[in-house]
Amino acid sequence: MRLDILFVADVRFEGGTSTALAVEIRAAARAGFKTGLLAVKGPLLRNPYPMHPDLRALIDGGATERIDPDTKVDADLVLVHHPAIMSNRFTRRTGIRTERMVMVLHHPMVDRRGKLQYDLARIVSNCRWAFGVKVWLATVSAVVRDALPRHLPAGAELLPENWTNLIDLDDWPRRPDGPPHNPVIIGRHARPDKLKWPSRAADALRIYPADAARYSIRILGGGPFLRELYGPLPANWEILPFAWTGIAGFLQGLDFYVYYHSDSWSEAFGRTILEALAVGLVTILPAHFQPLFGDAAVYAAPRDVEGVIGKFITDADAYARQSALAREFVARYHSAELFPQRLERLFNISKPRDAAAVRASTIQPLPIRQVLFASSNGIGMGHLAQQLAVAQRLPRGLKPVFATMSYAMKIAAEEGYHAHFLTHHRGIDAAPVDWNDVLAEELFDLISHLRPAVFAYDATAVFDGVVAALAMDPNLFSIWVRRPMWRESHRPFLEMADAFDAVIEPGELADEFDHGPTSEVRDKVLLVPPVLLLEPNQRLDRAAARNFLEIPDGMTVVALQLGSGSNFDMRGVRNGVLKAVLDRPDTLVLDIRSPIRADFESDEPVGPRHRIVELFPSFNYSRAFDAAVVAPGYNTFHENILGAVPTLFVPNESDEMDLQLNRARWAELGGFGLLMRRDHDLPHVDRFIEQLLDPTEREGMAARCEAVPWTNGADVIANYIEDHARMVRTDWDITKDS
Structure with a gap:
């Protein structure tokens, strides 16, 4: 690939560096230059940050090209923005060749109290190692210029004028x-x-x-x-x-x-x-x-x-x-209009004669990168479903592969993804220590074979085997996606955050009711909106859904979805709800069973208006439902609220589950749904069903739910994975023992 300018930057910077870079990219595009952007994960930002939205918009809009580290690039000029990103060497080789390289110094080498902010000699050496040419130093102001030493490091030269910020x-x-x-x-x-x-x-x-x-x-x-x-x-x-x-x-x-x-x-x-x-x-x-x-x-x-x-x-x-x-x-x-003049004045780089042809040139496809999604999920399907939501939104060029402990692995395989089953120690009655050793070997073998660019782990529990496997490949970018609403018993897992490069927390509509351990460390994670596999507007319309489910005209449909029953016995609730609903002559119950339920023995419907079905994702058919009785696990809760399905929530209150009760309380107090507890309210199930099926109540709940603002956090996570799958890392020192 031939470029006029290759921009190199830590695209996660929030402030002026990214804004100044975005102006230069836009100005170069207007002038007809062909440019690319190579993203670097530098050492300055420790917490997870997404790509600056101005830079992502420029890539998405075609103003510049995303450059993969393996892309062979010949650039007339390489512009590296901010010295901190070259504090360490690239942890991998790149395919970049250039005759001229500029390091834009966005920060003084010494602060006002004389404290050294960066080692200029080290930065120059790392730039020469990465690009193999002399380093031109471009100071953004007299403040930065005056802080430089009288004698510059070998291989560096100072530009005769300052590289001042520009603005549109x-x-x-x-x-x-x-x-x-x-x-x-x-x-x-x-x-x-x-x-x-x-x-x-x-x-x-x-x-x-x-x-x-x-x-x-x-x-x-x-x-x-x-x-x-x-x-x-x-x-x-x-x-x-x-x-x-x-x-x-x-x-x-x-x-x-x-x-x-x-x-x-x-x-x-x-x-x-x-x-x-x-x-x-x-x-x-x-x-x-x-x-x-x-x-x-x-x-x-x-x-x-x-x-x-x-x-x-x-x-x-x-x-x-x-x-x-x-x-x-x-x-x-x-003014940004001065940028082409700067390039010509300093480097004799003129505007292309045929700017339209440059803009119309074909964007080179990026190399295929693997993304390894790993999850626990022996009890439910939530973590795997959440990962499927992200995988479906990855761009072409990123290939998802799944390694999961969920018995619902077949769903990933049926979607066309490669999937590997990881046995949980409880499933084979194995000693946890021995099992973790085997888990580490299995994951390391997968990582060695697939060579993924990103490892995305979705679970509450972080096993020692996962940590051990990641430690064997420090250059693999790793993400821990952990949902909120933890119980206090889960607190020890917070310490596992250091094993990952980034922690992402999907949002929770009921976040004001979450005072669990993760709420104390939200300043160290990337918070995204709630994640749904299927968005509300992607569901089948009511007529199509009822036709698919063969619902007779005039029937009031209640969906019953109380989980697998693996760790919290819901049989009494199911029986009570069935009786209360079916006592009404115009009702039909869709008893939606989990694909990984504990009891696989076939049971018989209690009557002609009771249908036992296995639907995934059941949310696709939810416009056919007039009401629902569900356990408020993360996925089902957010689907029913955001899909405006009038719902009676019956929380799974097992100690190993998240705080489903808090979610249901939020819904009840806000008028978004009803709450019934298995051990407190079951004798009054008739009253709850009567309230749920009251047309006025249902209309009110649906209206409140429809007013809840939302965007899908799966899009944010997919973008984050895409950005980090194409980054060069300098956030750790590869010259030291790893």
């Missing part, structure tokens, strides 16, 4: 003309990090005054760390969570942008400041920013900020002039 002005419309509001709206935005805030509370309150009669303070990117820094926060501080979208609109609603940070932090450039200037905000900064932004901003000590704001409030002409200066400065020095 069309994405940042000007603030509406007019004077400031009353009260004055002061704002700022930055990723949530205490280093991005003043070191002293007194300074913070001078910069962002607490006088609610005069000032309204809007903060995008705040969090609990602010209370840790400053104690109780003023009532006029509006704290908004960090976001990637809607920032332009946020800025347009402000009167002043005021940004000060910790004494120990060195802001290499200040991307958020550039965005504020672009919309024409009067921007107030500490004096050390003056070499970067000149007269586009106003500079003041913390004690003088309120006075500066006061002068602009009383002088509308001065306010308008400063707003215009800010916008003009960005247009003159930081």
